[in-house]
Amino acid sequence: VRVLIVYAHPRDDSLCAAALSRAELGLSRAGHEVEVRDLYRLGFDPALSRGEQAPPAESAEATSAVADDVRLLRWAQALVFVYPTWWGGQPAILKGWLDRVLVEGPALACWGRVNRTRPTFGDVRHVVVVTTHGSSKWVNALQGEPGKRVMLRGVRSLVSWRARSRWISAYGLDRSSDTDRTSFLDRVEDFFSSL
Amino acid sequence: VRVLIVYAHPRDDSLCAAALSRAELGLSRAGHEVEVRDLYRLGFDPALSRGEQAPPAESAEATSAVADDVRLLRWAQALVFVYPTWWGGQPAILKGWLDRVLVEGPALACWGRVNRTRPTFGDVRHVVVVTTHGSSKWVNALQGEPGKRVMLRGVRSLVSWRARSRWISAYGLDRSSDTDRTSFLDRVEDFFSSL
Numbered sequence A, B: 001v002r003v004l005i006v007y008a009h010p011r012d013d014s015l016c017a018a019a020l021s022r023a024e025l026g027l028s029r030a031g032h033e034v035e036v037r038d039l040y041r042l043g044f045d046p047a048l049s050r051g052e053q054a055p056p057a058e059s060a061e062a063t064s065a066v067a068d069d070v071r072l073l074r075w076a077q078a079l080v081f082v083y084p085t086w087w088g089g090q091p092a093i094l095k096g097w098l099d100r101v102l103v104e105g106p107a108l109a110c111w112g113r114v115n116r117t118r119p120t121f122g123d124v125r126h127v128v129v130v131t132t133h134g135s136s137k138w139v140n141a142l143q144g145e146p147g148k149r150v151m152l153r154g155v156r157s158l159v160s161w162r163a164r165s166r167w168i169s170a171y172g173l174d175r176s177s178d179t180d181r182t183s184f185l186d187r188v189e190d191f192f193s194s195l
Helices: A015-029 A060-065 A067-075 A092-101 A137-143 A146-159 A178-193 B015-029 B060-065 B067-075 B092-101 B137-142 B146-159 B178-193
Strands: A002-007 A033-038 A078-085 A108-110 A117-119 A126-133 A164-170 B002-007 B033-038 B078-085 B108-110 B117-119 B126-133 B164-170
Touching (some): A126 A178, A146 A164, B033 B067, B078 B146
Parallel strands (some): A078 A126
């Protein structure tokens, strides 16, 4: 399986960084091909520009700015996101990746009626999210887990409703123990080594 | 009432830009004081940096980077967000404003147990969201309106559960008529002129 990992955390010593390493370890052990987009390291600019917000006919600018991301999307069979949940959702740098890449022009085409779109990449069969939460599971449940909805309803429905999805998350990190963290990392590696 | 408007749209000819103007018109007619943070015009950097993600003791960097925003938060009695809904939520530039400003250090303080925080600004009595959606109301309902949860559960609960909230939104813009848009703008102006 060809796997594209989109990764967003500013610190190398974070639990997300450790989760990324363990995901890569599991995937390489199982013999999968992996490409990582480390958005902080790439200095990815998350703000959709004026030109990109223009109607698609004018948005050649959009397509070229995210050409590498679109090429990798077309190549990928599994789409993996690794990030900390802040304010219930994706860090801005990753939200910007969705805003700029998964839009008409770069990665989507219009289909029939005006607000129907389909991807111009075709072969994604897995959408996987690995994410960490400072607050507890019930606080997140109370807030409605907005970031989970964006990924598992929004992004997955765009990719394909037939794509399999998986949500691997750690909650309550503000008070977690080393055992909690280790068990989360083990779950991550286990999942990817049997993808 | 002292009103802080946080505005995020890259285009001056957008419906959001028109909504901002009408909000300002309504507010000034009613004699309120208004400050606008136009995030695109300010070139606001939405990516939380490595230093800002450090524990609060080390995050003097965080506080100074968003000093103007924090000063305005402390001044404000009403907090208004005007933005287009993309991928079910706030544009990255606005998500980054939440990520960088509404955190421990700049605008929040720890309170008692480790994952309880309280704002260091005190007097916000209204949280108002004005937002536009390309897709229809039922598509957004199906996706669970993640951006609405972030604002009306997450942000409002932080500010104060006693703060009054209002959600003023336009849906289905990809197929809307001039009448729909005009009626949306009228609703915006009416609401703010009677705040």
